[in-house]
Amino acid sequence: MNDYTQVARRATPRIHLVNPSHVSFGVGVITPRWLYVLAGATPDSFGTPLLTDETLEPLDPTTIQPGDIVGIGIHSGNALRGYEVGVMARRAGASVIFGGIHATLYPDEARDRGGAHAVVKGDGERAWPAALADCARGSLQPVYEGGRVEPDEFSPARWELLQPGRYMWGSVQTVRGCPKHCSFCSVWRTDGQRPRQRGSGGVVDEIVDLRRRGFRFIALADDNFYPVTLEDLRVAERRSDRSRLEMLQALRAERFTLMDQLAQLPSDMVFFTQITMEAAEDPEFLEAMRRARIKGALVGVEAVTPEGLKDIYKDFNASGDALVERLRAFQQHGIHVLGSFIFGLPSDRAQTFDATLAVAERARLTFAQFVMLTPFPGTVDFAAWEKTMAADPTRIDGIPLTRHWLIPQALRPKVYVPHPTMSADEIRERTQGVWDRFYSLRRIWARSRCVRSPRARLAFVLISKIYRQMYANTGIATDSARIGRSARWARWMAKPCQRLFAARPMPQLQVPSARQ
Ligand code: B12
Numbered sequence: 383m384n385d386y387t388q389v390a391r392r393a394t395p396r397i398h399l400v401n402p403s404h405v406s407f408g409v410g411v412i413t414p415r416w417l418y419v420l421a422g423a424t425p426d427s428f429g430t431p432l433l434t435d436e437t438l439e440p441l442d443p444t445t446i447q448p449g450d451i452v453g454i455g456i457h458s459g460n461a462l463r464g465y466e467v468g469v470m471a472r473r474a475g476a477s478v479i480f481g482g483i484h485a486t487l488y489p490d491e492a493r494d495r496g497g498a499h500a501v502v503k504g505d506g507e508r509a510w511p512a513a514l515a516d517c518a519r520g521s522l523q524p525v526y527e528g529g530r531v532e533p534d535e536f537s538p539a540r541w542e543l544l545q546p547g548r549y550m551w552g553s554v555q556t557v558r559g560c561p562k563h564c565s566f567c568s569v570w571r572t573d574g575q576r577p578r579q580r581g582s583g584g585v586v587d588e589i590v591d592l593r594r595r596g597f598r599f600i601a602l603a604d605d606n607f608y609p610v611t612l613e614d615l616r617v618a619e620r621r622s623d624r625s626r627l628e629m630l631q632a633l634r635a636e637r638f639t640l641m642d643q644l645a646q647l648p649s650d651m652v653f654f655t656q657i658t659m660e661a662a663e664d665p666e667f668l669e670a671m672r673r674a675r676i677k678g679a680l681v682g683v684e685a686v687t688p689e690g691l692k693d694i695y696k697d698f699n700a701s702g703d704a705l706v707e708r709l710r711a712f713q714q715h716g717i718h719v720l721g722s723f724i725f726g727l728p729s730d731r732a733q734t735f736d737a738t739l740a741v742a743e744r745a746r747l748t749f750a751q752f753v754m755l756t757p758f759p760g761t762v763d764f765a766a767w768e769k770t771m772a773a774d775p776t777r778i779d780g781i782p783l784t785r786h787w788l789i790p791q792a793l794r795p796k797v798y799v800p801h802p803t804m805s806a807d808e809i810r811e812r813t814q815g816v817w818d819r820f821y822s823l824r825r826i827w828a829r830s831r832c833v834r835s836p837r838a839r840l841a842f843v844l845i846s847k848i849y850r851q852m853y854a855n856t857g858i859a860t861d862s863a864r865i866g867r868s869a870r871w872a873r874w875m876a877k878p879c880q881r882l883f884a885a886r887p888m889p890q891l892q893v894p895s896a897r898q
């Protein structure tokens with residue numbers, strides 16, 4: 383490179399956005415939304431950012447030049463790799479800016495371990511352009527408070543920057559924040575308890591854009607697609623709280639408008655979301671979901687006993703037969719449920735594992751995930767656990783357990799919170815056993831009856847197996863050889879899976895109108 387290009391590069395710094403990952407699969411399941419949203423929030427004067435999603439392939443370090451600006455988004459799970467990328471980019475002479483939930487919670491860590499010149503806390507829509515402008519002026523600040531922006535300020539994603547044929551599902555967010563307060567979840571604390579719901583117009587524009595590009599599977603990347611329950615409306619009515627009632631009614635009406643517009647999209651489209659099981663008691667809502675082709679939903683079941691639900695402040699969930707009924711209600715409206723369960727809760731006992739599998743089967747769940755209680759930063763559980771660990775000297779690779787995300791993945795324990803009656807190994811083995819039984823070929827084949835054609839049944843088996851492999855480091859499979867093997871397997875399976883999800887692009891597709 384001659385001097386002239388060096389100078390030219392410095393005059394207009396190249397913007398990079400990197401989604402870090404230690405494992406790359408060549409093909410991704412869901413588009414990492416933040417990359418495309420921040421690209422949308424990047425002022426035109428900075429040119430088009432160069433996006434790297436390391437779940438596809440590792441960052442090519444030679445693309446980073448002195449004077450460039452590198453934005454890195456991290457959650458706790460990929461923070462360690464994010465820090466490697468940050469240090470490498472800083473050494474290459476770039477200005478390094480971190481953002482995302484983990485950097486929001488630990489800005490100092492991003493600076494000390496990740497080479498960050500600056501950290502954006504909270505939402506990036508306003509703070510990212512401000513940081514870029516300061517950087518270009520040579521006055522980058524160490525911390526930017528991004529706060530919580532209002533829904534009309536959410537940046538639409540720049541889907542034209544997608545590499546064709548790399549992802550199976552597009553992702554569009556319709557709401558940020560959740561009114562609940564589950565102890566293991568950080569969303570209500572970082573994103574707030576007031577639902578910040580986007581108007582249907584912006585959401586549908588993005589979905590149409592994705593369908594024009596050949597995506598017919600869309601993940602509605604929300605934590606809770608049902609932020610206003612019938613009970614919320616009843617409570618506001620009982621309290622004669624007029625303004626709250628009107629606000630809740632408006633949010634609910636907007637949901638129906640969105641679903642009505644989704645229903646007018648091409649009939650091959652399929653949506654997936656995350657939702658609380660309270661929606662099971664709202665047949666009108668479930669019916670609208672069916673019409674909108676929201677064919678799948680992750681439902682946080684977490685625990686099958688009342689004691690377990692109390693452990694995690696989730697007593698709005700049902701248990702026993704009522705739980706099975708609620709989960710089946712989704713199915714009766716054509717919505718497949720991915721049930722999410724947590725093992726290792728203080729009230730869990732050896733028999734909880736079989737009881738959970740039995741509920742998953744009685745409820746006829748299409749998919750299930752069985753995660754072990756992990757104290758994620760930003761949660762009530764984490765704060766309580768960190769306190770109890772203050773005097774604990776245990777370190778792995780020199781890292782205290784309370785900073786578990788900094789421990790190299792292959793050495794990371796799978797169970798952190800001591801259990802009153804079970805050892806960590808027992809919880810891991812029993813969790814693994816439930817995964818193995820739920821995803822045995824016999825059971826998957828039996829469940830595949832939920833779709834009709836032989837091709838669809840084959841796809842169902844493939845997807846079930848790939849899903850299970852992606853979680854293969856659950857349980858006793860903590861060694862790097864096993865993680866490596868499952869990554870290779872998932873990589874091999876990913877390409878045929880991607881083809882199953884791809885659809886014919888529809889460049890002429892029009893945005894449906896909102897009916898009154
Ligand atoms: C969709 C989603 C998923 C998808 C991800 C698909 C994908 N390819 O993106 C799937 C289902 C795979 C998933 C899996 C998991 N997830 Co998840 N997921 C989400 C969810 C609901 C939405 C993420 C999203 O797309 N948001 C939309 C974008 C636009 O918002 P954003 O990422 O927050 O970005 C904004 C700001 O943070 C900021 N920003 C972000 N990055 C950057 C970078 C820079 C440089 C700047 C300036 C700003 C900035 O600007 C953006 C715009 O405002 C979030 C919750 C949430 N509300 O974010 C949980 C969430 C991120 N997941 C979480 C967890 C725990 C997991 C799992 C571990 C769950 C599990 N037990 O298996 C796994 C881990 C996956 C992994 N590989 O490590 C936690 C993370 C907690 C933590 N402390 O890290 C969250 C916060 C949910 C929760 N319950 O607490 N997840």
Ligand code: SF4
Pocket residue numbers: 560561562563564567568569570605606658682
């Ligand atoms: S787990 Fe789900 S319902 Fe509970 S606070 Fe988090 S997003 Fe809301």
